[in-house]
Amino acid sequence: MFSTRKRQITPLETIRKELKKKIKYSPSVSNKLTFSEQELLNKIKRITQEHNLNNVTRTKAYLEFYLRHPEIHWAFLGHMVSRNGGWNMTDLKGEFLTKLLSRKEKESFFHFLERGNWLIFQDIYPQFLLYGESLKQNRPMFYLLPQLNVSMFLETIWNYFWRVRDTYSLCIALVINEQSYLEQRVVQNPHYQKEIFDKIGFQLQNWLSLNHIVFPSEGNHVKGQTLQQFQSLHERILLGKRLYAVLFKNVDFHREALDWAICHPHTGSRKDYWPHLFNNVNEAIPGNTYSLRLKSCQLRKGARRIYSPKLEHSWKNVSQQEAEPGDWFHELSVVDYLEDDLEMIDGEIKKEYCKTLELLEVAALAKKTIDSF
Template sequence: MMTSKRLFTKLTLIPFELVINAFPFFHREKVIWQLSKEQRMLLQDEWKRIKRRNGEVKINLQSNSKELVRRIKAETKRYNKNNVTRTSAYLTFYNKHPEISWSFLAHMVSRNAGYFMSDLKGEFLPHILEETFLTKLYDMLEKGNSMIFEDAYPQLLLYEESKRTGISLFHLSHHFNVSPFIEGVWEIYIRQENQGFLLPVAQIINEQSHIEKALVQTEEYKELLNSITYRLQEWLKLSQILFPTWPLKQSIGRNMNHFKNLNERIRLGQNLYSTLFQTQFATKIHRFANAIPHTGSRCDYDHNSFTAIYPSPDKFPKEKLSFFKVKNNTKIYSPFLLDVWKHSFSGPYLDSNWFDDEEYVLKKMKLVNKPSPSTWMTYWSGLHKIESVFLFNKYCKMLKKNRNL
């Protein structure tokens, strides 16, 4: 009877989720905003000015500018300690400067990176995927998370100081290896804030392009992203980005597929931004973010289904999931990030020298949105897939052990 119930749950939910996920393919991607001719001209003029300036002889910084550069570097290093400190820093900045909406997107995406990192040491994955793969995947996530922060956070602090003084300080960008691309966008934004979605769209493009050469296109990570094991984790929906709201069944988000493709990552970022800032969800998600400090454990948003306390091992593997909940008196182990991963990335950080094709970038300067399937359905279906593989693996090992006796 128990076996039939298990099969009914898995064989109902997983195929139904596949059908639900097929519907967005029939919808066109909608362009919400795109670059105007005036903005295009402003950007091109600004980039030319920055290029000329960068080609000139550098003048020594004044003492007040030296102190500001030193302080920003020190503060960036302080908060770039690990995923937890980075995630917190993004939210603190957004709460001070809500007009810089990208910083809230960065907070929520960084939260999900932390959850994914913790999953690698959680209930199921250590029993499904090889330890070396899990470590390499953690290293990639941690490095990408750190590299983006090292590039983006000095920009945020320069904006904060520019806002305080009433004078643009983005001429100091090159001291933080910031791309001329995003420096030009900031200069336009500071002169005239009413630029639509120019700044967040540019920030999405900048950060994904920043990690392209220095991380995604390195031989080590190309090999990882092309591996069969990585494709397995994509099928299991392990890298879903979830924006929790209460009640949880109304949560929204996206699946993160095709990570190795720059265009797909940019589109994903644009869709995530469009999804996050929907009027009916933005306030709820922001309330959640402020109420629940980020720990990396999924019990942050669902303490009824997850626990950060390591469970005592069962003699026989047991199913814990039942449709959209866990069974009575059971919880899935989801550890605190800093309890299970002790090392983090602290450099070296390479220059952000990716900006070499203006026309390509200008074509990408738009904000798109495409209808997303039921996130909660996809989320729980993914958990059921993981548990199914976990149980199958466990039973196979038990059978093999019994045959050898």
């Protein structure tokens, strides 16, 4: 006899089915809001704007939200990745890249990094605030997400999370969303293609592998991953999945990284995690001959620390134009990324990162020597 029991529908099939309905009907955004709904949206926009001043305020807001809602894993992942964004920004005014890049190149890099950091926050933080309000009212309010210009993909995902509490799927869906959101607005933007990707400076970054994402923890330990093809949306999404595995699938490391993040407020200086190697005060003495100082992420005897300034001393706050309109979601194939297909990743990156610092120091010294002739 054949079994009459129906095959159980998998979570991904459920999500795919609901998204298919969204694509088919894709209702226009309704302007019929109650007074309380409009008040809520105005409040969400105001709070988001208050926290979206610079990389430090954004990074702090992510961590504070995670501490209130640890079920939203992206908030901590986003916090740690955003720290890296801040370090990349201050590197441009730090010891080595100051010698390697022109003033215009440094400014172009900063505005590129800042635009992406700003765009992600103004897209995702309203989602967090709406989730918090849903908890307060004990009902899902994600039907308001289109009013905040959030992709229909996320409206479906948040409603699914509300029912099932699948923390992994929500986090990876947010990774997919944010990287897809940046694709046309930043990565494929003609201005950044010309000023960043086509310039020698970006090639220099790739050559020196300055695309490490490092997650510090107590005891000078770091784990992380390296992105080889920044311009590939596919690779950036896979990187997000690997970073999730490093940060969340190892319970001990997750606890150590969270403890470190709580005890070390983000300033933008790499001194935050390696004070033995970096200082936010420039220890250089004018006129002194420069010599190599690094060896295996330790300073040679008598060598001064590497200058890594705070963000507030590096760049002024930037007034951003409104985000470009449009929904990136058109293809159901992105749901495949939600498959939980990664085991725990150790994320050992210290040796690779230390080698990068040494190469960077050599390149800066060589440039300084050439310029002196």
